[in-house]
Amino acid sequence: MNLTGATLLRGRWTPGTGPAFHAVDPATGAALPGAFHDSGPEQVEDACLAASQAAPAYRALPREVRAQFLEAVADEIDALGDSLTERVVAETALSPARATGERGRTIGQLRLFAGVVRDGDFLGRRHDPALPDRAPLPRSDLRLVHVPVGPVAVFGASNFPLAFSVAGGDTASALAAGCPVIVKAHPAHPGVSELVAGAVQRAAEKSGVPEGVFALVHGGAEVGQALVADPRVRAVGFTGSRRAGLALVHAAQGRDVPVPVYAEMSSVNPVVILPGALETPSQLAAEYAESLTKDAGQYCTNPGLVFVPEGAAGDQFVTSSVRALSEVPPQAMLTTAIAEACAVGVDAWREIDGVEALTTGSLTGASATPSLVSTDLEVFRREADLSAEVFGPAGLVVRYPSVDVLLEALAEIEGQLTATVHGAESDHDTARLLLDVLEDRAGRLLWGGWPTGVEVASAMVHGGPWPATSAPATTSVGTLAIARFLRPVSYQNVPEELLPVELR
């Protein structure tokens, strides 16, 4: 496995003209061998120019070629084998099993979008035939089709080095839509990014996809801002922190021609436990602890906020949760910065009057043990900080006295990716009220189970009201994600031979 540390520009690995940096193994804090270079501003600009030059040829390719390209990307990633998963582990400290699982998900996602491309439903074609004899006015022939928006900038996510990075969901859906993609690699996994970008590049060559349809740039916030500001970029895909997401949203809004940023930013994924679910509190607590700490809790869908009824059964759930969490060994987080932000967030919770620390939760280097704190509904509603996402293995338990006041509190919460209700059949009347309120606050509603583990499927919504995402009418996971990179165009009275292929 030879890494160049370079920028992928117009189909060639070109040394980055920006500062050098190293990948870091978060488990040890040590720099990994080999230097990477940030892309220079002129390289970012050229990547955007190349994408815009390649856009007409790419969109004009037969859909079958586009589908084969996506499948070829999947094959090339698959062919990277263990070298890829080993690099994932080295750069992220995620487990080998997770790395392998995520590789499978990434490949499956690319193949799923190949199917979407072949199927053609995403084109949303509509036809109103001419009515030449209609009175008082004839109707023209009208045909509608959805066309690709043009070059898309994609930001790799730290917590999904494969499934939401170089050839992840945003890239797969943008390429499927017919849009060239410029990826900014996440600086926390540059080697993984290079490996996957190489796979995309080989697939492009084999499939006859024009040079410039795909580029990989390296860099931090400055490179990201330059990318979003480039006039050739027509849309942006991002998964990450609220701070970074909002910075991109503002940059995109400030352009001469503003463009949409599809930013998946933050969520605490409220879980409501109803009395009927507390028949076996220790079993439920074990599942909760597992979901909260899976891969060090580094999921957008981590159940950071759990509402538990006051009283003995609820007490038992909390006690069991603390016990289950105490058995979770320290886990290395993705980066030292992420681990520190998690510790700061938990400390802020603990300092609030009326919040009780249930675990000691400690941090050594990038290595964290789970934290759990508890409070009551009144304190939760009063203290806005308790609603903020603390990314990592950190949970907040809010005890509620009655469903009536809980409903009021839930109607006030910020937009969320998910909301979950646990209950038994005896809770159904209450649950109906809860689901009504929660539907307005989240993109995905679960009955039982835990929100982590986002299925890549046709009926998935990984989205939700602001600030869970910057574009609540969209999803970034599942086949509907392609809609973000399309816009409708209507053809009026255009003769068959002048219509785009998809409308003939």
Next chain:
Amino acid sequence: MNLTGATLLRGRWTPGTGPAFHAVDPATGAALPGAFHDSGPEQVEDACLAASQAAPAYRALPREVRAQFLEAVADEIDALGDSLTERVVAETALSPARATGERGRTIGQLRLFAGVVRDGDFLGRRHDPALPDRAPLPRSDLRLVHVPVGPVAVFGASNFPLAFSVAGGDTASALAAGCPVIVKAHPAHPGVSELVAGAVQRAAEKSGVPEGVFALVHGGAEVGQALVADPRVRAVGFTGSRRAGLALVHAAQGRDVPVPVYAEMSSVNPVVILPGALETPSQLAAEYAESLTKDAGQYCTNPGLVFVPEGAAGDQFVTSSVRALSEVPPQAMLTTAIAEACAVGVDAWREIDGVEALTTGSLTGASATPSLVSTDLEVFRREADLSAEVFGPAGLVVRYPSVDVLLEALAEIEGQLTATVHGAESDHDTARLLLDVLEDRAGRLLWGGWPTGVEVASAMVHGGPWPATSAPATTSVGTLAIARFLRPVSYQNVPEELLPVELR
């Protein structure tokens, strides 16, 4: 016809607590009898509160009731008969024929959306059944449905007192989606607004639609800003000037929870005339003059920019256009301010070096005669002012030396609602290149004909890249307009009896 001049709040006509104003007959400049009152800030707030309170009950109504409500609105508007069209003429100076035609269009639009509601396709339902035996992990049952976003603020448009105002396209599509609507009446036709709002209110009562689902407020920019800033408003529909549209976009972006503004803002609707279309230049010129001056040119889709080949045939088209325009009598525009802005815009064109005034184009009060100016492609590309919309009966002819340079110029133009190409079969090879470039710049492409006259149909796109609209992935006319007021929600493993009705 008794007008109260009041605000429609929670189903009751309530005197506005803001300043008084009068409707003006633009044909005479005289105030019409009867005073209107702006809505006070507390009334705007209460309209939003009422909408938000009514939202859950409205979305829970059976779709059939929602469809009947839309049809009842159509019936009530129809029942207003001549009193409505007479008031349109008095407040806008549009012709009786236009007023009657627009009433028909508005009624038809409401009935079309009733059909959309009944049909249910807009729900975009998807289902991935559970796969309990899948390895390595089972798949949950996933069901997706699109739900209403919540209260929508709609701004009446000056140039469509019926079809894009109180019960126009934005209102019809938002109500169809299941969203309550708060309309800000356009101050240029407050009486028409009250008449139509009364029709909506009567329909709501007859259909059992909750109080608060519909409100009418009066006021200017301040009331508009308050409406967009209200935290209960979830989306905004607007048709009007770029300046006003951008002000709303910025207000919506500056909220704690930003919301989308669907603003249809400006377009010059380029028309390209290819040599083959100049076989009968005087016939084409007559059609052009008719489209440019229809209803004093006060259409978003007015063909403000025409590219004509250099040479004798093109000269003849221009000469014939000037002659045809000279036969158009003075027309009263919607307001004195609009007429003055038109005159200012034409003057700005005329002052540019290299621009030739082809008509004298004059203004008396709100009454305007057509203006036509001409320039070459080089001047057009150099002077940004020549690309700005001049709303009214004002046209710019740009002479082009060859299709090659024209293609370069067209690739640079701002986003447009429409682009039109006129040509014969001999022009097809050229036309293909043109349409490829124009597809990237416009929401609707026409072969022959003129862009004015927007069909309300399933395959219509009245939208286009920024700044034609603030949301290029949407349309504000046609059945797809409903998508603006919906967002997807996914239900995971939710038992049948807890699912929303639409997913059972």
